[in-house]
Amino acid sequence: MDQNRSPLIVYANFFSDVAVSFTAHDVLTEWAGQAPRKIWLLQPGDALVTPVAPSGAFRRYACELLGVPSESLKVMTSPPTTGLSMAEALHQAGLMGSLRGLVTARPGAELLPVVLDASTADLARRLGVAVAAYGPGGPSGSAVDAVYRFNTKSGFRALAAELGIRMPEGRVCEGPAVEATAAAMLRQYERVVVKPDRSAGGHGLYFLSRAETVPALLRNRLTGTWVVEERLDVVRPVSIQMHLDASGLRVVFSGEMRVQHGSYTGYVSPLSESGGTVTAELEQWGVALGHHLARSGYAGPYGVDAILAADGRLYATESNVRRTATTTAQFMASRLARAAGLDAPAWLLGRRRTRAPHGFKDAVRLLGRAGLSWASDPAGRAGGVVLYGDAPADGRSWRYAVLGSTRTAVVETEEALVAVMEFEDPLPQW
Structure with a gap:
């Protein structure tokens, strides 16, 4: 503390x-x-x-x-x-x-x-x-303005072009023009994704391909600003989280996101490298964004989400100038691990459904009986599962964190957790 x-x-x-x-x-x-x-x-x-x-x-x-x-x-x-x-x-x-x-x-x-x-x-x-x-x-007013601007897809897209940050090809348009813009993009690309300008967590995304009929909702019924973007073949969705204050910029962590149908469902850190360049390029982009934010007077957490595409290149997708679903979890993981003598923990987050409902105390007992609860021993070994969020209303949709000394250790612990909690859905391959 x-x-x-x-x-x-x-x-x-x-x-x-x-x-x-x-x-x-x-x-x-x-x-x-x-x-x-x-x-x-x-x-x-x-x-x-x-x-x-x-x-x-x-x-x-x-x-x-x-x-x-x-x-x-x-x-x-x-x-x-x-x-x-x-x-x-x-x-x-x-x-x-x-x-x-x-x-x-x-x-x-x-x-x-x-x-x-x-x-x-x-x-x-x-x-x-x-x-x-x-x-x-x-x-300052400019700091608040920066928060609003760079939590939009169009705001980050414009800045990325200035800073030399690679992004998928895309166009910004107003709601009534979305259908025509998507049709034009689909003549050039096999697939596109249609994104509300102000959106997070996969909310409001539409995925289109040449073989599909454009949804009726896109036919002159949308309002506000939208982005239509080429949908690339994704190898891994990744992100970097940074912090900016009077002492300067610093990298807090990077990692790989779990995404289903465009929606965030989990995270693992640290990032497993691919070619040794992913983290370096993420940091380069995070620093460039941070310097721009500093000039506006902004201070606090921010991050860049990106995808490693099948062509072997990294593409940024959005910036988040705020606390995200991972910032509190990383703080918790570092805080618990530091108290246990573990300076650089690996950690992951998951959100999954159990076959049967559990109360919070019941879930804690299940973990304890299986020996999966977060714990440390005098030898300095530390690891286990933390019920990161409160009991879900349905008793089944649980959020959890797994902490350990290595990425391999936390993935293995999560595999054991599947059997203990009887999760319905299979684990993704990291």
């Missing part, structure tokens, strides 16, 4: 208009279900402001693994409101007084949001609280 850092108010603002539009309320609600896992970021005296509260069982489990007294953490729940940012929902629910109380009780506290959107920057100013990674003056 960092005894010298300021107290944190972790602000799980999944209800934000940065990654997707507020009109995608169902998607935002689904993502908000991941908010309880932000508890892995907390130290004694910190607070979590969340649209979904962690269950008592998950909170006790996480705190026990972290060595943090559960009662030393404050959790405040902010009920979401359709069409509103989290900050606006807090105000509408009459919770601003309670939030000010959290700030007052933590002198020098910093606000750590999932994403620096306009409503969060305004909320921090009204509360008189610093945003983590920014000085007393807070984030």
Whole structure:
């Protein structure tokens, strides 16, 4: 634990208009279900402001693994409101007084949001609280603008062209022109993917080929900005995560994504090299993006997603100027491993369905009986499974992390986990 850092108010603002539009309320609600896992970021005296509260069982489990007294953490729940940012929902629910109380009780506290959107920057100013990674003056308007711009497909595509970052061939167009643009692209390429400009996690993608009929939805019924892009044959989807602050740029981690039908389902780090050039090129792109973000005044986490294509070359697909599904997991893995004397852990994330439903305590017992729970021994060996997220509503759609000393070790542990949890779907080949 960092005894010298300021107290944190972790602000799980999944209800934000940065990654997707507020009109995608169902998607935002689904993502908000991941908010309880932000508890892995907390130290004694910190607070979590969340649209979904962690269950008592998950909170006790996480705190026990972290060595943090559960009662030393404050959790405040902010009920979401359709069409509103989290900050606006807090105000509408009459919770601003309670939030000010959290700030007052933590002198020098910093606000750590999932994403620096306009409503969060305004909320921090009204509360008189610093945003983590920014000085007393807070984030500038240009920093917030950069967040909005580079969490769009078109914004990153334009910048990539300036910075010499390779991307698949593509065109930006408005909704009514999508069908014609896709038809023109399909005359040149065998397959294309149609992406909403503001989208994450595979939301709203359409995959088309010459042999298929264009879906009726694409026929002059779409609104907003879209990108139509050549769909390449993918060998591996990969990413790099970076951090930018007053001390400069640094690589936090890189790894390989699990993707099904365009949607993210898991991750493994570190990245297994192919030809020894993938990580180097990812870092080059991450540094180039970081220097541009620094000029805008942005500070905090960001990353670049990419694919290694069948032609042997790497192509960037998007940037994420925010915390992503992997940043909290990596922090958790490093935190647990460091306490166990493991300086550079390998780790993976999975999301899978069990044949039968389980409660959280039942799942913990299953892992314990099988000897798969995260643990370390006096010899410095450490590894095992962490139930990274809270119990799913259906008792079957579990999120988990596996930590270990090597990539091979975590993959082998996951194979054992399949039998213990009785997952329905087979493991992908890494």
